[in-house]
Amino acid sequence: MLHKTYSLHKIHTAFDFAFDAGEYSRFKFGDGNIAADFGTSLAEGFISDVLTKTAVDQQIVVISSPYSFIPTATYAMKDHFVFRLNRWLAEHHLPVVQETKVHRTITYKEDYGALSAEQRMQLIGNDSFHIDAAFLKDKVLIFLDDIKITGSHERMISKMIGQYGLDNDIYMLYFAELANTDIHPNIENYLNYHDVNSIFDLDDIINGGDFRVNTRLVKYILNYDHEPFCLFIQSKQRWFINQLYNMALGNSYHTMEAYAPNLNYIKNHLFNNNQVLQYGN
Incomplete structure (x- = not known):
């Protein structure tokens, strides 16, 4: 079954976007308030541009981008997409959304946004995606992601769809899409790091009132240079350090050598010292 693609924003130039690049950057590092705005606006665009013009009488299942534990x-963004979509569905006496998950098996420390199209496929091609196909039978599937740059993730989803023999009506939805193929895929890194130039730029996001931990943030912190990382951790409350450590273990980051110095520092802080560690102690 061929899927349909919808993106709210198209990127045609390298420095002029239909959305705020700084907001996108903060969203990628856990700003839940911006995630709410993005998810709501994507739902409203999809409703206006697609659902009001195409009859959907089957159960809808929304599936966020694949992840392991974090x-x-x-x-x-998905949460608020679903909230807004459910309001529309309820108003039209249609079943509200169901959700499920695409499981992935491999994690890596490389920064995906810095890679070329070929490098992305080489990296993600070693991964495998899994889903509960029986649960999806006779339902409309919406696979949700924040941005489409080269389409490598979409190709992996399509591969999974073929492997499971899914014949559903399927939509691939994105907040933004790189429409100009002359622009290098590393434009994604420009967006990702627009407002995050150092680990200390994360403070405003973490303390912003609606912080949402995610894989990018955890990997960024664990892979950061050790000395500034220690200074960063020393200023953090225990709830954040616990969450960081628990999420790291859940994604098996304790088995990755590159993350060992920073993760061991967190472990020592949590279990060997009730006081805040000072760098060098």
């Missing part, structure tokens, strides 16, 4: 930034 959700991606898309997951926070």
